[in-house]
Amino acid sequence: xxxxxxxxxxxxxxxxxxxxxxxxxxxSQTRKNVQHATNVIQxxxxxxxxxxxxxxxxxxxxxxxxxxxxxxxxHYLAEFEANCTAAGGHVHWASDAAEANRIILGLxxxxxxxxxxxxxxxxxxxxxxxxxLEANGIAPIETDLAELIVQMGKDRPSHFVxxxxxxxxxxxxxxxxxxxxxxxLGDRPEDLATAARTYLRExxxxxxxxxxxxxxLIADSGGMCIVESEGNGRMCLTxxxxxxxxxxxxxxxxxxxxxxxxxxxxxxxxxxxxxNPYNSTWCGVHPGDGPQEFHVVLLDNGRSPILADKEARQTxxxxxxxxxxxxxxxxxxxxxxxxxxxxxxxxxxxxxPQLHSMKEGRSLPYAxxxxxxxxxxxxxxxxIPEVLIHLRGKxxxxxxxxxxxxxxLWNIGMQAAAFLFAxxxxxxxxxxxxxxxxxxxxxKNGFIEWMPLMLGGWTQTRDLKALPAQSFRQxxxxxxxxSAAAKNGRVSxx
Amino acid sequence: MAEVMDHRxxxxxxxxxxxxxxxxxxxxxxxxAAIPRTYTKTxxxxxxxxxxxxxxxxxxxxxxxxxxxxDGIAAKVAEILTAxxxxxxTLPEGVPAEWLPEGFSFEVAGLQALELDKTPGVLTGCTVAxxxxxxxxxxxxxxxxxxxxxxxxxxxxxxxFAEQVVLTVPEAFARLEGTSTLPTTFVSGPSAxxxxxxxxxKGVHGPRFLDVLIVVEA
Ligand code: SF4
Numbered sequence: 001x002x003x004x005x006x007x008x009x010x011x012x013x014x015x016x017x018x019x020x021x022x023x024x025x026x027x028s029q030t031r032k033n034v035q036h037a038t039n040v041i042q043x044x045x046x047x048x049x050x051x052x053x054x055x056x057x058x059x060x061x062x063x064x065x066x067x068x069x070x071x072x073x074x075h076y077l078a079e080f081e082a083n084c085t086a087a088g089g090h091v092h093w094a095s096d097a098a099e100a101n102r103i104i105l106g107l108x109x110x111x112x113x114x115x116x117x118x119x120x121x122x123x124x125x126x127x128x129x130x131x132x133l134e135a136n137g138i139a140p141i142e143t144d145l146a147e148l149i150v151q152m153g154k155d156r157p158s159h160f161v162x163x164x165x166x167x168x169x170x171x172x173x174x175x176x177x178x179x180x181x182x183x184x185l186g187d188r189p190e191d192l193a194t195a196a197r198t199y200l201r202e203x204x205x206x207x208x209x210x211x212x213x214x215x216x217l218i219a220d221s222g223g224m225c226i227v228e229s230e231g232n233g234r235m236c237l238t239x240x241x242x243x244x245x246x247x248x249x250x251x252x253x254x255x256x257x258x259x260x261x262x263x264x265x266x267x268x269x270x271x272x273x274x275x276n277p278y279n280s281t282w283c284g285v286h287p288g289d290g291p292q293e294f295h296v297v298l299l300d301n302g303r304s305p306i307l308a309d310k311e312a313r314q315t316x317x318x319x320x321x322x323x324x325x326x327x328x329x330x331x332x333x334x335x336x337x338x339x340x341x342x343x344x345x346x347x348x349x350x351x352x353p354q355l356h357s358m359k360e361g362r363s364l365p366y367a368x369x370x371x372x373x374x375x376x377x378x379x380x381x382x383x384i385p386e387v388l389i390h391l392r393g394k395x396x397x398x399x400x401x402x403x404x405x406x407x408x409l410w411n412i413g414m415q416a417a418a419f420l421f422a423x424x425x426x427x428x429x430x431x432x433x434x435x436x437x438x439x440x441x442x443x444k445n446g447f448i449e450w451m452p453l454m455l456g457g458w459t460q461t462r463d464l465k466a467l468p469a470q471s472f473r474q475x476x477x478x479x480x481x482x483s484a485a486a487k488n489g490r491v492s493x494x
Numbered sequence: 495m496a497e498v499m500d501h502r503x504x505x506x507x508x509x510x511x512x513x514x515x516x517x518x519x520x521x522x523x524x525x526x527a528a529i530p531r532t533y534t535k536t537x538x539x540x541x542x543x544x545x546x547x548x549x550x551x552x553x554x555x556x557x558x559x560x561x562x563x564x565d566g567i568a569a570k571v572a573e574i575l576t577a578x579x580x581x582x583x584t585l586p587e588g589v590p591a592e593w594l595p596e597g598f599s600f601e602v603a604g605l606q607a608l609e610l611d612k613t614p615g616v617l618t619g620c621t622v623a624x625x626x627x628x629x630x631x632x633x634x635x636x637x638x639x640x641x642x643x644x645x646x647x648x649x650x651x652x653x654x655f656a657e658q659v660v661l662t663v664p665e666a667f668a669r670l671e672g673t674s675t676l677p678t679t680f681v682s683g684p685s686a687x688x689x690x691x692x693x694x695x696k697g698v699h700g701p702r703f704l705d706v707l708i709v710v711e712a
Contacts, residue, residue, distance in 0.1 A: 036691065036692070037692050040692040054533040054534045057531075058533045061531050064529045064530065068526055071513065071517075072517060072522045073509050074516070075517075077509075092501075093502040095501045099501055145689040145690070162689055162692070164690075165689075189691065190695055192690055193687055193698050196698065200699065201611075205607050205608055221674050229685070229687055229688070230685055231701075234700060235699050237641075238641045239607050239642065239645075239646075249509075254526055256667070256670075256674040257667055257671065259667065264663050275627035275680065277700065278681060278700065282678070289640040289641055289642070300505045
């Protein structure tokens with residue numbers, strides 16, 4: 001598969017989820033770190049969400065604002081463009097990663113910058129911007145503490161609110177000691193944060209070009225909103241001469257007033273805080289305040305075709321709070337790297353394959369137990385399980401359309417199952433045959449511990465209860481059906 | 495192909511193709527207006543309880559909280575600066591003289607980051623404050639100034655008038671409606687991170703110390 005280059009030159013989408021997950025499951029320290037972090041955030045999130053009696057109303061409003069915007073996305077993008085331009089900003093459009101890289105590299109080179117400071121941005125990661133800059137002799141410096149840890153550790157982000165949640169303080173210390181040349185650095189979180197403050201402060205005060213993502217594009221004011229904790233975002237938005245923001249086209253909202261919803265749901269969902277330490281909004285260029293040159297790069301890169309799929313369109317409502325990652329029992333076990341995508345967790349499992357027109361990340365819709373925890377916590381009510389099933393259907397349909405797929409064991413097995421389940425008579429026959437035929441597989445304990453061929457995937461990690469001598473349907477037919485039929489005045493099938 | 499692709503047209507065209515027939519401007523506005531907003535807009539908390547709520551939130555963020563009467567601002571500022579060991583503060587344009595005590599140096603700042611980095615701190619007012627979230631909202635306006643002022647110095651003292659405090663986030667947005675295009679910063683406690691093992695650590699890049707002085711009627 002042709003993956004996307006990341007910061008350290010490694011590829012995303014190198015392997016399917018089950019293989020990647022198997023690697024991770026052997027790294028017990030990483031798993032411990034992920035479980036600790038997600039438990040802490042989830043606990044805090046649940047507490048501050050419970051404080052708001054109108055939480056469900058906020059979710060509903062947020063979902064509807066986003067769904068409405070997506071239905072008229074071209075209208076709102078054009079409105080944003082007009083207002084941002086009128087406020088002195090420059091709006092660029094990039095259909096794909098290559099164009100986004102070309103635009104940003106050109107702007108950076110125009111200012112002769114050899115270094116740029118960056119605020120955490122998923123879209124930059126998505127288009128592989130750091131690799132492009134580095135290849136052209138420009139050093140991108142991540143300023144978000146977690147991104148700095150990832151960058152210095154030549155690692156990959158694993159979570160989009162806390163990208164380094166898979167490493168612990170001892171690991172952070174080792175990375176900083178080496179990269180910042182601080183042999184005596186302590187391992188208290190305070191020591192590590194202070195080291196980052198000192199290391200970056202000189203850079204904020206000196207470097208003239210900054211690159212950011214954006215949480216919201218505001219159509220009616222032409223403004224942008226960035227939400228953050230550390231103040232590194234404010235540094236990048238305020239001190240440099242030039243600011244370049246790369247933002248997905250789905251990030252637009254109609255009105256400044258709509259922030260009254262999202263600035264309640266996003267912080268509570270993302271970090272379990274009532275409000276994160278800093279939110280910034282600004283429009284274009286303001287004389288005497290902040291960068292006097294401002295560019296927004298609107299990135300499509302596979303987003304617009306998703307709008308055509310009415311069931312899956314809701315994927316683009318996402319405000320990247322990562323609550324679904326923290327709530328997901330699969331993410332809990334594997335962390336973010338197993339998804340082999342910039343976008344991990346339940347939302348990554350539906351977004352990644354769609355961004356690639358279902359050509360990559362095809363195993364991801366299966367990386368879920370469909371327990372529904374993600375839907376429950378989502379502040380914009382994306383029904384992730386529904387979209388997962390819908391995409392599984394797409395994968396299967398596409399597979400069946402190929403000759404190899406049609407004759408694969410999976411397909412034959414599934415077609416056979418469909419044939420059996422479609423007719424009660426056939427199912428009854430299969431149950432009777434199964435109860436006899438399984439005898440060779442059932443262990444003394446009454447469980448099936450091994451199954452042939454692709455059915456083995458199920459029994460690798462769990463035992464299967466053997467079929468009983470008498471099926472529920474057989475029992476029903478004998479014991480209950482006659483009386484039920486008498487009561488209802490009709491005869492049951494089967 | 496030599497010709498340059500028009501990415502704007504390509505993206506807008508692709509969106510339209512995916513969505514089908516476009517709606518009229520009026521229809522879009524009507525649909526937007528019909529979005530149900532049943533969430534809480536205003537809170538019915540009386541003033542004393544509201545201020546107590548705001549203070550409680552600020553304390554949770556580890557901000558310092560003080561109170562003064564309208565005619566006692568300067569005296570309280572002097573007390574706070576003495577406690578913090580500050581010889582004076584940097585000011586934005588438009589800070590009223592009656593906020594400033596004798597015996598300390600107050601200077602209207604230039605906007606050079608390197609100079610601000612050496613100042614002991616900054617004194618500002620605010621546009622509105624939100625009790626429910628413990629937030630103060632700063633805009634580029636008189637007595638608040640450019641964003642850099644409340645960012646680079648390591649200490650921020652913010653004067654908040656009781657009538658500027660609202661309970662809910664939507665109430666704050668109602669007050670910001672007319673000035674939404676100004677550079678705006680919501681500040682909720684001193685800068686912080688939880689990136690290392692989810693432990694909230696105060697003071698990364700923004701001011702590490704925040705004091706809020708709430709001004710009440712006599
Ligand atoms: S899908 Fe929902 S819960 Fe998951 S990151 Fe997006 S907004 Fe948050």
